[in-house]
Amino acid sequence: MRSIWTGSISFGLINIPIKLYSAVEESSLDMDMLDKKDHSNIKFKRVNENTGKEVSFANIVKGYKVDDTYVVLEDADFEAADAVKTKTIDILNFAQEKEIDSIYYEQPYYLEPDKGAANAYALLRDALQASKKVAVTSFVMRNKEGLAILKPYKNVIVLNRIRWEQEIRETSELKLPPVSKTKAKEMDMANKLVEQLTEKFDISQYKDEYTDNLLKIIRDKAKGKKAAKPKLKVVHNQTDDLMSMLKASLETKKKKTS
Known part of the structure; x- marks a missing residue:
């Protein structure tokens, strides 16, 4: 270093x-900007606004x-x-x-x-x-x-x-819900879900998978292979029944651990 x-x-x-x-x-990949037509590198110059001539950094x-x-x-x-x-x-x-x-x-x-x-x-x-x-x-x-x-x-x-x-912006312009509106039963269920998902923090468990996947796509493209389109699960509707969603979340976690 x-x-x-x-x-x-x-x-x-x-x-x-x-x-x-x-x-x-x-951890992200260092990308170059290229001309779409011939893939030539795009270069940026420091130019004098009045003369249009390039100015050295010195x-x-x-x-x-x-x-x-x-x-x-x-x-x-x-x-x-x-x-x-x-x-x-x-x-x-x-x-x-x-x-x-x-x-x-x-x-x-x-x-x-x-x-x-x-x-x-x-x-x-x-x-x-x-x-x-x-x-x-x-x-x-x-x-x-x-x-x-x-x-x-x-x-x-x-x-x-x-x-x-x-340097920290105020939150007064954001539209935020009041703190005291949560129902006691829903809060109790949310706390149970939080407790169920709690584990000791270990940074080594988390990897930058996006960069690894992108690098694999780049290497495959270099060999002439096309990347398969990912299947995305899109949620179209959001129910207001928080209790049922919390119960379902708890049950899902139980099934995974059993």
């Missing part, structure tokens, strides 16, 4: 130099429009916004992980101790493990301030980027 950012964790008076790596990789700058005029920003301007944070993951406080709703989670990264930081790194990791808490942090990466939590995963500290509160 190649590190994508270097800096340090600020933990009280302790400074822990680290390297940051992406913790995930896409000659592209960032700007913010103020009163119909662009103010061009340089790396020094971004650093000046908060120079201290540009290379530091500041631990702001510690919290219970269950207090952070899953809607805030965005992107996980692995943190690796840099030279001479192994002991301090292990101390923070083990303290998080023992306290069963997460560290709430702020940092700047790619000229953007971020909020994140630090938590132990196996023997590594994971930095999980989380969204700011203002």
Whole structure:
């Protein structure tokens, strides 16, 4: 793996130099865009709006429009916004992980101790493990301030980027049913179904079957084979009798397990 950012964790008076790596990789297939006529690759160019000429990446700058005029920003301007944070993951406080709703989670990264930081790194990791808490942090990466939590995963500290509160949309515009309308008998039956389907979570049980199936179709097409059309079970009507559907669901599960 190649590190994508270097800096340090600020933990009280302790400074822990680290390297940051992406913790995930896409399982989807990397598709190219082609011309339908001759299957030539489609290329995208960065073009000057006025001249129509291509602009090299080295000659592209960032700007913010103020009163119909662009103010061009340089790396020094971004650093000046908060120079201290540009290379530091500041631990702001510690919290219970269950207090952070899953809607805030965005992107996980692995943190690796840099030279001479192994002991301090292990101390923070083990303290998080023992306290069963997460560290709430702020940092700047790619000229953007971020909020994140630090938590132990196996023997590594994971930095999980989380969204700011203002990035979460309100639900007031959604048409949602009131909470207290569910009948007691239906709720009891729903709880039984939930309990019947409850099992210990094991991520290894779940596979990206769609990508595997798509790759098989691609390989078959390369050999001249046509993909068979899948048979889809379409439900045309939805009954309002929740109790009968819940009972049927429970019976179906019982038959599968017997």
